[in-house]
Amino acid sequence: MADMATRTSPAPKRTSSSKTGAPAGRSGSSAAKSGRSGSSGGSARTRQLPAVEHRQPWLLRVAGGAWLGIGHLVGGGVRRIGQDVSDLAPEDRRDGAALFNLALAVFIATFAWWGLRGWFPDAVYAVVNGTFGWMSLVLPLMLFVCACRLFRQPVDGRGNNRVGIGFLIMTFAGCGIAHIVGGQPTVSEGFDGLRQAGGMLGFLAASPLAAIHPAVPVVLYGLLAFVSVLIVTATPFGAIPRRLRGAYEHLMGVDLQENDGDAHDRSYLDENSRPAPKKKRKRLFGKDEEADPRLEGYVGDEAFEHAVIDDDDPSPGASKGTPAVAPGVRRPTQAEIAVEKIKAAQGLGTKGADAENATEAIPLVTPGMAGAAAVPGATPGAAVQVPAKPVAPAPLPTPIPQRTEQLSLAGDVTYTLPSSDVLTPGSIPKERTEANDAVVAALTDTLQQFNVDATVTGFSRGPTVTRYEIELAPGTKVERVTALSKNISYAVASSDVRILSPIPGKSAIGIEIPNTDRETVSLGDVLRSQNARRTDHPMVMGVGKDVEGGYVVANLAKMPHLLVAGATGAGKSSFVNSMITSLLMRATPDEVRMVMVDPKRVELTAYEGVPHLITPIITNPKKAAEALQWVVREMDARYDDLANYGFKHVDDFNKAVRAGKVQPPVDSKRVIRPYPYLLVIVDELADLMMVAPRDVEDSIVRITQLARAAGIHLVLATQRPSVDVVTGLIKANVPSRMAFATSSVTDSRVVLDQPGAEKLIGQGDALFLPMGASKAMRVQGAWVTESEIHKVVEHVKGQLQAVYRDDVAPEAQKKQIDDDIGDDLEVLLQATELVVTTQFGSTSMLQRKLRVGFAKAGRLMDLLESRGVVGPSEGSKARDVLVKPDDLAAVLAAMKGQEAPATADSQTAALSDNANANIAQGGYAEDLVAADLDNRTQSIEYYDGADTAGDDEDGSEDAWSLTGR
Numbered sequence: 006m007a008d009m010a011t012r013t014s015p016a017p018k019r020t021s022s023s024k025t026g027a028p029a030g031r032s033g034s035s036a037a038k039s040g041r042s043g044s045s046g047g048s049a050r051t052r053q054l055p056a057v058e059h060r061q062p063w064l065l066r067v068a069g070g071a072w073l074g075i076g077h078l079v080g081g082g083v084r085r086i087g088q089d090v091s092d093l094a095p096e097d098r099r100d101g102a103a104l105f106n107l108a109l110a111v112f113i114a115t116f117a118w119w120g121l122r123g124w125f126p127d128a129v130y131a132v133v134n135g136t137f138g139w140m141s142l143v144l145p146l147m148l149f150v151c152a153c154r155l156f157r158q159p160v161d162g163r164g165n166n167r168v169g170i171g172f173l174i175m176t177f178a179g180c181g182i183a184h185i186v187g188g189q190p191t192v193s194e195g196f197d198g199l200r201q202a203g204g205m206l207g208f209l210a211a212s213p214l215a216a217i218h219p220a221v222p223v224v225l226y227g228l229l230a231f232v233s234v235l236i237v238t239a240t241p242f243g244a245i246p247r248r249l250r251g252a253y254e255h256l257m258g259v260d261l262q263e264n265d266g267d268a269h270d271r272s273y274l275d276e277n278s279r280p281a282p283k284k285k286r287k288r289l290f291g292k293d294e295e296a297d298p299r300l301e302g303y304v305g306d307e308a309f310e311h312a313v314i315d316d317d318d319p320s321p322g323a324s325k326g327t328p329a330v331a332p333g334v335r336r337p338t339q340a341e342i343a344v345e346k347i348k349a350a351q352g353l354g355t356k357g358a359d360a361e362n363a364t365e366a367i368p369l370v371t372p373g374m375a376g377a378a379a380v381p382g383a384t385p386g387a388a389v390q391v392p393a394k395p396v397a398p399a400p401l402p403t404p405i406p407q408r409t410e411q412l413s414l415a416g417d418v419t420y421t422l423p424s425s426d427v428l429t430p431g432s433i434p435k436e437r438t439e440a441n442d443a444v445v446a447a448l449t450d451t452l453q454q455f456n457v458d459a460t461v462t463g464f465s466r467g468p469t470v471t472r473y474e475i476e477l478a479p480g481t482k483v484e485r486v487t488a489l490s491k492n493i494s495y496a497v498a499s500s501d502v503r504i505l506s507p508i509p510g511k512s513a514i515g516i517e518i519p520n521t522d523r524e525t526v527s528l529g530d531v532l533r534s535q536n537a538r539r540t541d542h543p544m545v546m547g548v549g550k551d552v553e554g555g556y557v558v559a560n561l562a563k564m565p566h567l568l569v570a571g572a573t574g575a576g577k578s579s580f581v582n583s584m585i586t587s588l589l590m591r592a593t594p595d596e597v598r599m600v601m602v603d604p605k606r607v608e609l610t611a612y613e614g615v616p617h618l619i620t621p622i623i624t625n626p627k628k629a630a631e632a633l634q635w636v637v638r639e640m641d642a643r644y645d646d647l648a649n650y651g652f653k654h655v656d657d658f659n660k661a662v663r664a665g666k667v668q669p670p671v672d673s674k675r676v677i678r679p680y681p682y683l684l685v686i687v688d689e690l691a692d693l694m695m696v697a698p699r700d701v702e703d704s705i706v707r708i709t710q711l712a713r714a715a716g717i718h719l720v721l722a723t724q725r726p727s728v729d730v731v732t733g734l735i736k737a738n739v740p741s742r743m744a745f746a747t748s749s750v751t752d753s754r755v756v757l758d759q760p761g762a763e764k765l766i767g768q769g770d771a772l773f774l775p776m777g778a779s780k781a782m783r784v785q786g787a788w789v790t791e792s793e794i795h796k797v798v799e800h801v802k803g804q805l806q807a808v809y810r811d812d813v814a815p816e817a818q819k820k821q822i823d824d825d826i827g828d829d830l831e832v833l834l835q836a837t838e839l840v841v842t843t844q845f846g847s848t849s850m851l852q853r854k855l856r857v858g859f860a861k862a863g864r865l866m867d868l869l870e871s872r873g874v875v876g877p878s879e880g881s882k883a884r885d886v887l888v889k890p891d892d893l894a895a896v897l898a899a900m901k902g903q904e905a906p907a908t909a910d911s912q913t914a915a916l917s918d919n920a921n922a923n924i925a926q927g928g929y930a931e932d933l934v935a936a937d938l939d940n941r942t943q944s945i946e947y948y949d950g951a952d953t954a955g956d957d958e959d960g961s962e963d964a965w966s967l968t969g970r
């Protein structure tokens with residue numbers, strides 16, 4: 006157990022400057038000035054470490070080296086067993102201490118277990134046995150466990166301490182019990198007597214209590230021993246049955262849940278009845294309705310409900326916004342800041358595995374620090390030269406608890422959600438690195454240089470950025486700091502500095518500066534966080550991590566529609582992937598169905614065939630527009646049901662259906678089933694808006710205005726957040742926004758109605774503005790790898806086949822040429838072309854240009870009016886032309902009864918289709934595209950000479966960019 010209960014951070018490292026005695030750099034001046042705190046006697050400069058380090062005798066060094074060498078050898082072997090933790094960074098290893106525990110375990114075992122004799126073993130045995138009595142038999146085991154932990158998880162300081170403390174308590178309690186059971190020997194019986202019971206420790210622990218009654222220590226220490234087992238195994242009291250069950254399953258190799266026939270039925274009843282606060286039940290079915298437990302869960306919309314599921318457990322220290330420095334604690338002097346910085350650099354701390362509640366800003370001075378101003382080598386320059394501490398591998402995560410109910414699907418199918426281990430844990434989040442300390446020094450320097458009376462009081466390190474907190478002295482204006490934004494950027498060598506004034510909920514200015522050592526946020530960790538576990542709502546997704554290091558999860562049903570925007574490469578598709586994977590991890594196809602629109606054709610293909618899809622992934626923008634119209638129809642159908650049966654929300658309806666309270670009309674054969682949530686994901690809205698802007702906008706607006714109650718939710722992603730794509734109407738109806746880095750402040754305003762997104766640093770760095778929030782929250786998006794997605798998709802597809810509806814995006818049917826056109830198609834096409842290109846709807850012009858009689862020209866004009874090309878007759882005036890030259894090709898195709906290849910985009914898509922097919926056949930895609938482009942140019946020339954050049958340019962660009970992707 007040596008070393009287990011005390012150490013939480015790696016051994017202090019010598020800074021490179023301390024070896025060389027390097028002078029303090031730019032920031033060193035602050036430390037030099039800080040000598041004014043002076044209480045510890047002298048400035049930091051005078052206390053620098055001597056340039057020549059003190060060397061130990063060679064024999065000791067050889068012995069130490071040999072010991073460590075053996076430690077690394079054994080440690081390497083131990084780490085290779087079982088899960089792969091062999092990639093520990095050298096400075097994270099604690100093989101020397103681990104080997105010591107192991108050696109001690111073996112040594113004690115040799116005489117306690119195997120009876121080795123000799124003067125030395127006998128002497129040690131007498132001491133160990135005399136101290137711990139019978140517990141000396143268990144000691145080797147405990148030491149062995151400690152050694153293994155230290156070999157395998159040296160960076161899990163918190164876990165190691167827990168195990169160490171647990172074993173200490175266990176030893177103490179065990180000795181106490183052994184003392185009573187062993188007949189309560191007295192000291193007068195000497196060590197020989199004590200050894201036959203609980204040893205000296207047992208005597209000290211139990212004899213005072215035994216004076217009351219011998220049962221007292223037995224009961225008390227029995228309980229303590231039980232508690233120590235819980236501590237060692239990290240088992241919360243409530244989790245004991247689950248742990249026992251898990252252990253049994255593991256040992257016996259069985260799955261109790263599978264064998265539990267009852268669980269199935271029970272779970273079906275329990276479906277959706279999460280423990281909800283008991284509130285007065287809403288009356289759904291009139292006065293004489295019977296209380297139905299399955300209806301208890303629904304409480305309708307809640308006051309102040311919001312999309313983000315956050316930590317509503319106000320446990321001390323767990324809350325966000327805890328002051329960086331406790332009230333009453335004086336603010337640190339510059340010297341103290343420098344000293345703390347050096348200390349941190351010498352022993353960089355990492356968060357333990359359970360970092361999710363550690364959202365406090367790190368105070369830069371603690372009460373105990375006062376007066377500790379001078380530490381050898383205490384120069385900021387020294388601090389920043391310490392080599393970076395590499396990210397340590399995360400300890401194994403606690404699995405996401407499987408939902409307690411078996412998931413029963415319509416048709417009596419049992420569906421198992423993917424297991425949590427398909428999503429791998431991410432790296433252990435760092436709480437503080439030397440990069441942070443260097444920034445603190447730079448900020449402090451900048452404030453001093455400009456004579457601003459303000460102090461950097463702490464910081465919260467997130468995965469992408471760290472928010473440094475600055476407190477102003479009374480009488481100092483906030484503007485004095487905000488005006489320094491450019492100087493701060495210069496000092497920290499980053500153009501992406503964002504100033505928050507104030508930090509919401511705090512009297513402090515926040516300065517967000519990108520970490521030079523960013524950390525990836527794994528989706529698995531987000532979904533395993535307490536926030537995600539708090540609910541099993543199927544629409545909950547892992548969003549990422551905020552600046553304070555807290556996990557952000559959100560309920561898509563509460564958003565209720567989301568706009569995701571950002572420049573190319575900013576992280577939109579990764580976010581969409583995390584969102585879909587979250588849903589696949591947590592929801593059955595009966596709970597959530599999806600429509601995926603992927604005009605880019607590559608982003609969502611991994612999900613093809615998952616049973617949650619209602620239609621194959623739609624890649625053709627025109628079909629996508631049709632699918633949106635289907636969604637509107639579906640929404641209307643749901644609304645009809647809600648209205649007919651008297652419900653306000655589909656959740657109510659579903660609960661009533663499950664309770665058998667909703668019956669179809671007597672003469673109807675309809676089987677009423679609960680409606681799943683329907684999530685419509687559009688990965689590039691711009692492509693849809695190019696094809697049919699009005700139709701798409703109409704559908705989106707209608708869906709977004711009404712669909713919440715119908716359980717239909719939209720996620721619209723775009724890399725072109727311009728006003729012609731994200732129109733005012735769409736924006737007004739999509740209340741939640743996720744803005745990744747945008748290329749301009751204008752784009753940021755389009756997405757968020759405020760600047761900020763242009764300052765983001767890309768690759769998943771985002772501002773999340775859920776519905777109702779006044780300030781955007783900065784998050785680093787969750788990351789899910791392709792192989793994880795693949796595993797999840799494979800699992801899901803293995804559970805159930807996708808059953809597609811064929812009415813969502815129907816195959817285009819060949820239209821017949823309308824009867825009323827008859828044999829006049831050719832001349833009608835010419836007339837259309839003429840009218841549209843000239844934008845002049847005159848019958849006499851048709852007569853002249855087409856050389857037809859008055860009657861025929863009049864008939865042609867009537868046909869044009871019936872097809873919406875021209876407006877109604879206005880006496881002798883020319884008619885209004887309603888079709889723009891751009892849309893001519895589409896109109897002509899429609900008249901010919903063809904699928905309209907009218908717009909540049911749909912032509913491009915077709916080209917890309919051909920190109921892909923050609924690639925598959927080993928042909929030359931680019932030649933084909935070029936050839937097709939030529940054809941297209943000609944055909945456009947044929948229709949509209951004037952506009953050809955412009956159209957061609959656009960079309961060419963799109964075509965090349967599509968095939969280039």
Ligand SMILES: Nc1ncnc2c1ncn2[C@@H]1O[C@H](COP(=O)(O)OP(=O)(O)OP(=O)(O)O)[C@@H](O)[C@H]1O
Nearest residue numbers: 572573574575576577578579724768769786787788
């Ligand atoms: N949350 C994240 N964590 C880590 N890296 C990320 C994250 N999100 C994105 N990235 C990085 O950024 C790259 C681009 O991301 P992504 O493809 O999602 O961008 P995009 O906005 O969809 O771009 P485009 O619009 O061109 O498709 C990814 O390949 C990945 O390397």
